[in-house]
Amino acid sequence: MLEKSQKLLERARKTIPGGVNSPVRAFNSVGGTPPFIKKAEGAYIFDEDDNRYIDFVLTWGPAILGHANPKVVQAAQEAVALGSSFGAPTAREVNMAEMIVERVPGLDRVRLVNSGTEACMSAIRVARGAKGRDKIIKFEGCYHGHADSFLIAAGSGALTLGVPNSPGVTEGTAKDTLLAEFNNIDSVRELMEANKDEVAAVILEPICGNTGCIPPLDGFLTKLRELCDEHDVALIIDEVMTGFRVSRGGAAQLYDVQADIYCFGKVIGGGFPLAAYGGTEEMMSFVAPDGPVYQAGTLSGNPVAVAAGTAQLEQLDDSVYEALEARGQQLQEGMQSIIDEHDYPLFQHRVGSMFSLFFSEGPIRDHEDVKKCDIPRFNKFFHAMLDRGVYLAPSQFEAGFLATAHTEAIIDEVLEKAEESLAEVF
Numbered sequence: 422m423l424e425k426s427q428k429l430l431e432r433a434r435k436t437i438p439g440g441v442n443s444p445v446r447a448f449n450s451v452g453g454t455p456p457f458i459k460k461a462e463g464a465y466i467f468d469e470d471d472n473r474y475i476d477f478v479l480t481w482g483p484a485i486l487g488h489a490n491p492k493v494v495q496a497a498q499e500a501v502a503l504g505s506s507f508g509a510p511t512a513r514e515v516n517m518a519e520m521i522v523e524r525v526p527g528l529d530r531v532r533l534v535n536s537g538t539e540a541c542m543s544a545i546r547v548a549r550g551a552k553g554r555d556k557i558i559k560f561e562g563c564y565h566g567h568a569d570s571f572l573i574a575a576g577s578g579a580l581t582l583g584v585p586n587s588p589g590v591t592e593g594t595a596k597d598t599l600l601a602e603f604n605n606i607d608s609v610r611e612l613m614e615a616n617k618d619e620v621a622a623v624i625l626e627p628i629c630g631n632t633g634c635i636p637p638l639d640g641f642l643t644k645l646r647e648l649c650d651e652h653d654v655a656l657i658i659d660e661v662m663t664g665f666r667v668s669r670g671g672a673a674q675l676y677d678v679q680a681d682i683y684c685f686g687k688v689i690g691g692g693f694p695l696a697a698y699g700g701t702e703e704m705m706s707f708v709a710p711d712g713p714v715y716q717a718g719t720l721s722g723n724p725v726a727v728a729a730g731t732a733q734l735e736q737l738d739d740s741v742y743e744a745l746e747a748r749g750q751q752l753q754e755g756m757q758s759i760i761d762e763h764d765y766p767l768f769q770h771r772v773g774s775m776f777s778l779f780f781s782e783g784p785i786r787d788h789e790d791v792k793k794c795d796i797p798r799f800n801k802f803f804h805a806m807l808d809r810g811v812y813l814a815p816s817q818f819e820a821g822f823l824a825t826a827h828t829e830a831i832i833d834e835v836l837e838k839a840e841e842s843l844a845e846v847f
C-alpha cells in the first residue's frame with residue numbers, strides 16, 4: 422500500500438520537476454510510485470505508509486554502516502549545536518584531510534567540496550590547468566555527476582532515462598569530451614594517438630557502478646596508468662562510489678594503481694553533502710590559492726558534514742571490510758545457487774559490497790552489454806522484490822550496495838524473497 426506516497430507524488434509533481442530532486446528517484450524506468458521515505462535505521466528504510474524495506478540503495482552508497490549509525494548521528498548532533506557553518510577553516514577539516522590522505526595511495530593533498538559532481542568538475546579543471554590542454558577522455562556509461570563535460574554518453578539516471586547526451590550541453594563543450602569503451606584499452610590508445618598532445622586527462626570509475634556494477638578486466642587499470650604516463654595525461658580515478666567502500670583505500674588500493682587526481686564523495690560524508698578531490702603534490706599545487714586554478718565553495722568543508730563523515734570513516738577498519746565481503750559472498754553465492762538450480766539467464770558481478778544482478782546470460786564487460794539486458798523482466802523483478810519489502814536500485818543501470826547492518830539473517834531472508842520473485846517473473 423503506497424497511498425500516502427501516491428498523494429505526495431501527485432502534490433510534488435506540481436512544484437518539483439517529476440516530483441523528485443534527482444531523476445533516479447522517480448521510478449520512470451521501472452514504473453509505479455516511488456515510496457516517500459520518512460525514516461531509516463540500520464538496514465531498513467520506512468515510507469510514509471509505514472511500509473518497511475530492506476534497503477540495498479543505502480542513499481546511493483554513503484550508508485556503508487547502515488542508516489542512522491549512532492556514532493554518526495551523535496557526531497552530527499554535537500557539531501550542529503556548535504554552529505552549522507562558519508565559512509572559515511576548522512580543525513575538523515584538517516583531521517579529515519589527514520584521514521583521507523593517509524588511506525589512499527599516492528594522495529598528497531585534498532580539497533573538500535559539497536558533491537561528487539563538484540569533485541569531478543574541479544578535478545578536470547585542475548588537470549586541464551596543469552597540462553595546458555582542453556580534451557578529456559571519459560568512458561561510455563560512466564557517470565561523474567552532472568557537470569556539462571560529463572553528460573556525454575553518461576550512465577546512471579541519464580542512461581536510464583535515455584538522455585545520455587543531455588540537451589543544454591553546448592557543442593563547444595561536448596567536442597572536448599572524447600569517448601572510450603570501458604575495459605577496452607585499445608579504444609583509449611587510439612584516442613590518445615589521434616589527439617596527440619591535446620588530452621589533459623582520462624577520467625573513469627575504476628569499477629563501473631553507474632551502468633550496473635562492472636569490474637575492470639585484469640590489467641585494464643594498470644595498462645591505463647601506463648598509457649597515461651606515456652602520453653603525459655593525468656589519470657583521474659573517480660572514487661565517488663568506490664572510495665572507502667571496496668577497501669579502506671578504495672579501488673586504487675584494491676587494484677594497486679595510483680591516480681594523479683582522485684574524486685571522492687558518498688561514504689566520506691556519512692550521508693551528508695560532502696565530497697572531495699585530491700591528488701599528487703604536483704597536481705594540487707595548481708589549486709587556488711596556491712596556484713592559478715580557481716575553485717571555491719561557501720559551504721565547503723561544512724562542519725556538520727565533516728563531523729559526520731569523520732565519525733563514519735573512523736569506524737571503517739579492516740573488520741568492516743571483512744564483514745562486508747562475507748555478506749557479499751553470502752548474497753552472491755546464494756543467488757548463484759538459485760540461478761543454477763533454475764537455469765535462469767542471469768549474470769552477476771560483485772566487488773566487495775557493490776553488486777549487480779544482470780538480466781542477461783553475460784558476460785557483462787561494458788555498458789553496451791548492459792543495454793542488451795532484458796530490462797522489462799528486470800523491472801518486473803524489481804517490483805516483485807519491492808512488494809516483498811526489498812528496496813533495490815530502480816534501474817538495471819545502477820549498482821546495489823551492502824552495509825554492515827545487513828546481517829546474515831537479513832541476507833537469508835532476501836535470498837528467499839529473490840527466489841520467490843524470480844519464480845514470479847520467469
Ligand SMILES: Cc1ncc(COP(=O)(O)O)c(C=O)c1O
Nearest residue numbers: 536537538564565566626661662
Ligand atoms: C562515480 C560517481 N561520480 C560522481 C557522482 C556524482 O556525485 P553527486 O551525485 O554527489 O554529485 C556519482 C553519483 O552521483 C558517482 O557515482
Ligand SMILES: N[C@H](C=O)CCC(=O)O
Nearest residue numbers: 443445481577578631819
Ligand atoms: N547513480 C547515481 C549516483 O551514484 C545516483 C544518485 C543520483 O543521481 O541521484
